[in-house]
Amino acid sequence: MNDFLFRSMSREQKAVERARKAFLTGRSQSLEYRITQLKNLLRFIRERQKEIAEGLKKDLRRSECGTPLYETLGLENEINLAVRNLKEWAAPRPVSKSMMTISDQVYIQPEPLGVVLVIGAWNYPWAVTIGPLIGAIAAGNAAVIKPSEELYPVVTGGVTETQELLKQRFDHIFYTGNGTVGKIIMEAAAKHLTPTTLELGGKSPCYIDSNCDLAIACRRVAWGKFLNCGQTCIAPDYILCEPSMQDRVIEELKKNIKDFYTEDPTKCLDYGRIINQRHFKRLMALLEGSTIAVGGENNESDCYIGPTILRDVKPDAKVMQEEIFGPLLPILTVSGADEAIKFINQREKPLALYIFSSDDKLIKRMIAETSSGGVVANDCLMHFSVSSLPFGGVGNSGMGCYHGKHGFDNLSHLRGCLIKKLKMENVNKMRYPPHTVDKLGWARFFILKHVDFGSLGRMMLLALMVIFAAVIVQAPNSMEFNMALSNALCAFTADMAYTESKVNLNIPLWNEEIFPDMELEQQILSLPIRCIHSEEGCRWTAQNKLLQAHLSVCEFNVVSCPNRCSVKLLRRELPEHMQHDCAKRKLHCDHCGDEFTGEAYENHQGVCPEESVYCENKCGARMVRRVLGQHSVSECPKRKLPCRYCKKEFLYDTLQPHQQQCPRFPMQCPNRCGTPGITRETLMAHVKEGCSTAMVLCPFREAGCKHKCPKTAVGRHLEEATHTHLSLLSGVVNRQRLELRELRRAVEELSGSRDGTLLWKLTDFSQRLQEVKSRTSGSLELFSPAFYSHNYGYRLQVSAFPNGNGSGEGSHLSVYIRVLPGEYDGLLEWPFPYRVSFSLLDQSDPALTKPQHITETFIPDPTWKNFQRPRPGALGSVRGGCLDESMLGFGYPKFISHEEMKKRNYIRDNAIFIKATIDVVQKILNS
Numbered sequence: 002m003n004d005f006l007f008r009s010m011s012r013e014q015k016a017v018e019r020a021r022k023a024f025l026t027g028r029s030q031s032l033e034y035r036i037t038q039l040k041n042l043l044r045f046i047r048e049r050q051k052e053i054a055e056g057l058k059k060d061l062r063r064s065e066c067g068t069p070l071y072e073t074l075g076l077e078n079e080i081n082l083a084v085r086n087l088k089e090w091a092a093p094r095p096v097s098k099s100m101m102t103i104s105d106q107v108y109i110q111p112e113p114l115g116v117v118l119v120i121g122a123w124n125y126p127w128a129v130t131i132g133p134l135i136g137a138i139a140a141g142n143a144a145v146i147k148p149s150e151e152l153y154p155v156v157t158g159g160v161t162e163t164q165e166l167l168k169q170r171f172d173h174i175f176y177t178g179n180g181t182v183g184k185i186i187m188e189a190a191a192k193h194l195t196p197t198t199l200e201l202g203g204k205s206p207c208y209i210d211s212n213c214d215l216a217i218a219c220r221r222v223a224w225g226k227f228l229n230c231g232q233t234c235i236a237p238d239y240i241l242c243e244p245s246m247q248d249r250v251i252e253e254l255k256k257n258i259k260d261f262y263t264e265d266p267t268k269c270l271d272y273g274r275i276i277n278q279r280h281f282k283r284l285m286a287l288l289e290g291s292t293i294a295v296g297g298e299n300n301e302s303d304c305y306i307g308p309t310i311l312r313d314v315k316p317d318a319k320v321m322q323e324e325i326f327g328p329l330l331p332i333l334t335v336s337g338a339d340e341a342i343k344f345i346n347q348r349e350k351p352l353a354l355y356i357f358s359s360d361d362k363l364i365k366r367m368i369a370e371t372s373s374g375g376v377v378a379n380d381c382l383m384h385f386s387v388s389s390l391p392f393g394g395v396g397n398s399g400m401g402c403y404h405g406k407h408g409f410d411n412l413s414h415l416r417g418c419l420i421k422k423l424k425m426e427n428v429n430k431m432r433y434p435p436h437t438v439d440k441l442g443w444a445r446f447f448i449l450k451h452v453d454f455g456s457l458g459r460m461m462l463l464a465l466m467v468i469f470a471a472v473i474v475q476a477p478n479s480m481e482f483n484m485a486l487s488n489a490l491c492a493f494t495a496d497m498a499y500t501e502s503k504v505n506l507n508i509p510l511w512n513e514e515i516f517p518d519m520e521l522e523q524q525i526l527s528l529p530i531r532c533i534h535s536e537e538g539c540r541w542t543a544q545n546k547l548l549q550a551h552l553s554v555c556e557f558n559v560v561s562c563p564n565r566c567s568v569k570l571l572r573r574e575l576p577e578h579m580q581h582d583c584a585k586r587k588l589h590c591d592h593c594g595d596e597f598t599g600e601a602y603e604n605h606q607g608v609c610p611e612e613s614v615y616c617e618n619k620c621g622a623r624m625v626r627r628v629l630g631q632h633s634v635s636e637c638p639k640r641k642l643p644c645r646y647c648k649k650e651f652l653y654d655t656l657q658p659h660q661q662q663c664p665r666f667p668m669q670c671p672n673r674c675g676t677p678g679i680t681r682e683t684l685m686a687h688v689k690e691g692c693s694t695a696m697v698l699c700p701f702r703e704a705g706c707k708h709k710c711p712k713t714a715v716g717r718h719l720e721e722a723t724h725t726h727l728s729l730l731s732g733v734v735n736r737q738r739l740e741l742r743e744l745r746r747a748v749e750e751l752s753g754s755r756d757g758t759l760l761w762k763l764t765d766f767s768q769r770l771q772e773v774k775s776r777t778s779g780s781l782e783l784f785s786p787a788f789y790s791h792n793y794g795y796r797l798q799v800s801a802f803p804n805g806n807g808s809g810e811g812s813h814l815s816v817y818i819r820v821l822p823g824e825y826d827g828l829l830e831w832p833f834p835y836r837v838s839f840s841l842l843d844q845s846d847p848a849l850t851k852p853q854h855i856t857e858t859f860i861p862d863p864t865w866k867n868f869q870r871p872r873p874g875a876l877g878s879v880r881g882g883c884l885d886e887s888m889l890g891f892g893y894p895k896f897i898s899h900e901e902m903k904k905r906n907y908i909r910d911n912a913i914f915i916k917a918t919i920d921v922v923q924k925i926l927n928s
């Protein structure tokens with residue numbers, strides 16, 4: 002695979018490609034390699050036990066013991082079983098022979114399939130993913146796992162990733178999950194003709210017979226049903242029992258639910274939760290139309306559904322239409338075992354069938370008359386833990402199986418092997434043309450007769466072969482017959498001896514009733530032969546009669562281990578086996594000195610209390626394992642301890658330094674105010690704001706009060722200094738008023754025009770007029786924003802008296818203009834020389850009538866003080882109260898009478914517009 006191609010592949014393709022490449026190196030074929038991988042897997046499971054359990058606690062609220070109990074211990078057992086038996090499982094398996102193959106090697110050779118895809122489900126994610134993986138590794142396959150490296154990459158993801166994965170070519174797909182997806186998997190597998198194992202689910206019935214101990218039966222059913230919150234593929238889905246038993250069944254189940262999960266299962270650590278809200282809603286909908294006898298409590302936000310029993314459920318109820326896969330247990334009544342069998346057989350074949358009865362005959366009958374993936378009598382779920390039983394479904398509940406050797410076989414190709422020799426050709430003549438009736442007769446005998454050495458006897462066969470050979474060669478005289486016989490026997494004996502060291506060679510060599518020729522017997526026994534293991538390398542040759550004795554010492558003969566460990570192997574492998582592999586060999590532990598069998602020693606390794614080990618926290622200390630626990634808990638400087646203040650975990654040797662900075666460390670107020678619960682992080686705030694003894698400033702400090710006192714005395718000060726505070730505040734108000742006025746002026750000036758024209762709108766005119774009229778003294782002068790005669794010109798301001806000023810007071814609107822100190826005064830001609838016009842604008846609609854503005858114009862007299870250069874920094878005569886004559890306004894006290902103003906639309910929307918125009922000569926504007 003070139004690098005570019007590999008890089009352009011999807012993640013899923015890469016995983017499969019990597020696994021296939023690794024498989025093709027052939028390294029997964031060696032038994033040592035497989036065993037090493039299995040042992041690594043075992044170590045991984047043991048080392049990660051805590052994390053595994055924690056993960057499932059988060060997903061399914063499994064208790065800490067639940068995961069080892071129902072998943073990982075079983076996996077450990079499966080791995081140990083495979084490691085112990087792999088040699089035997091993977092060895093050639095001799096099979097029975099017919100007369101046709103009597104002298105051939107006929108056996109089955111399990112061989113790896115290639116790359117296996119394992120797709121697991123979420124309910125027992127370790128059991129249903131690692132379980133099949135154990136079979137795949139044992140059988141010598143590579144595997145891609147979907148819920149690490151090289152041979153067993155893990156591809157995580159959801160539907161999209163799985164579908165991408167399924168496009169790849171595998172040699173076997175092992176899927177666990179629901180049937181709908183099972184069909185998708187099979188369809189994808191069909192594209193590459195990939196064999197598939199489908200571990201599905203279904204509605205597993207539970208029949209409780211009237212003849213049984215109900216208390217025990219219901220205890221076992223309650224366990225099997227509510228374990229993992231009912232999310233177990235083989236959980237009893239529903240109960241079938243006679244109507245008269247229903248109430249007692251409910252009572253017993255109820256009692257056990259309480260015993261297992263307490264009165265309030267929401268608080269019980271052993272009661273799980275539904276995997277997600279989608280399943281929660283699905284389950285709640287299944288309750289529709291059924292009668293709840295027990296439970297029914299639920300809480301969607303917590304994915305909680307309490308153990309629930311439904312009574313008198315009808316076959317057409319919603320809860321009976323699909324696999325429940327949750328903590329709802331319907332009870333359906335039937336008249337007895339006959340109706341139960343009928344009920345079960347009318348539905349899809351379930352994954353499990355449970356029968357509770359004390360009647361063995363009834364149990365056997367129900368097994369005989371129904372079909373299901375597995376069947377358990379008088380218990381629930383437990384067949385899953387028996388490694389010697391195949392675990393899998395049938396029909397709608399799945400196909401294929403695993404656990405123990407069944408997983409190995411399922412994920413192996415069981416290859417049929419027949420190895421013949423290029424000898425004994427006479428025996429074959431019966432199948433070669435010309436075909437004759439005689440040959441057919443012999444063929445019938447040879448083909449239909451299967452060899453049973455125990456009853457027939459090796460020599461009888463020998464005799465038959467001889468007779469057959471003689472007949473076939475049709476040698477009539479005894480010389481030729483004997484020659485043919487000897488030849489046939491030489492070849493045959495050697496082959497036979499290979500084929501079956503299992504054959505009982507102690508049976509009488511010659512059956513006198515059949516062939517009482519002692520001389521021939523001696524002749525046969527004196528024939529020189531090779532050892533039956535010559536092909537494996539044994540160089541022994543001698544007379545036929547010495548073979549038996551030789552085989553009892555032959556290095557190549559297959560023998561059973563004398564320790565009765567059940568392993569069979571070549572004699573020459575025996576010493577190695579007995580010293581290193583035999584499960585029953587005797588061993589002394591180097592550390593504790595105790596004696597163990599090999600099997601027990603394997604389990605003892607890694608746990609021996611006297612073995613010297615390093616501290617797992619990597620603190621560098623070494624000690625005997627016996628004291629490791631004590632060391633880890635109370636001595637190890639690298640042990641983790643929670644900070645008693647902030648509860649975060651720290652290594653022991655960093656805990657002290659942490660506590661010197663811990664934000665939750667308890668502190669005392671430096672003022673010793675006695676406030677409890679102050680921590681390092683809240684101390685500053687406390688001293689500043691919370692401490693009752695801290696000296697604080699008067700809240701009116703901004704207004705100028707300099708008083709300082711303990712926090713508790715602030716109230717009294719506020720009461721005593723009300724007057725002082727009020728006068729301070731009024732000072733503040735005055736200052737602010739002045740500031741405000743200045744600001745307003747600055748804003749107005751900034752927004753004023755610089756083209757010699759002011760258009761000034763006075764709003765609320767009638768109110769202003771009214772206000773000033775109602776005053777007993779004084780007038781109201783309103784000021785326009787300042788404006789400039791031109792760019793860099795004179796700064797001017799217009800003012801108006803709504804109720805008149807001077808001679809116009811009380812009857813007219815008076816209008817004035819004044820020159821204000823400006824930025825450019827130093828550059829200008831003085832006195833102010835330009836013509837000024839005031840207009841009061843007629844706001845009549847020009848479309849209806851021509852507006853008649855009131856306009857007055859004057860040219861300033863150079864002698865007037867009003868138009869001399871104003872004193873820099875001078876304030877307006879009115880606003881500042883300063884009598885600077887240059888700041889006085891000039892204008893018209895009787896600009897327009899109030900009467901006149903009413904005649905046209907000078908006042909409109911309660912506003913008037915005053916326009917002031919300065920005629921600056923063009924020359925100035927151009928300069």
Ligand SMILES: NC(=O)c1ccc[n+]([C@@H]2O[C@H](COP(=O)([O-])OP(=O)(O)OC[C@H]3O[C@@H](n4cnc5c(N)ncnc54)[C@H](O)[C@@H]3O)[C@@H](O)[C@H]2O)c1
Nearest residue numbers: 121122123159160163164177178179182200201202203234
């Ligand atoms: N026989 C067994 O050993 C066994 C064990 C556990 C669960 N189950 C059965 O599994 C069912 C519950 O599991 P589930 O199916 O909800 O689990 P799930 O949702 O985890 O699905 C199973 C697997 O199929 C994959 N998948 C889902 N939709 C897919 C799609 N459209 N295309 C390709 N892959 C897809 C998922 O990613 C997952 O890996 C029940 O019926 C239960 O009885 C059977």
Ligand SMILES: CCCCCCCC=O
Nearest residue numbers: 071125233234235382385
């Ligand atoms: C002993 C209980 C084990 C149950 C495992 C079931 C796997 C399928 O959901």
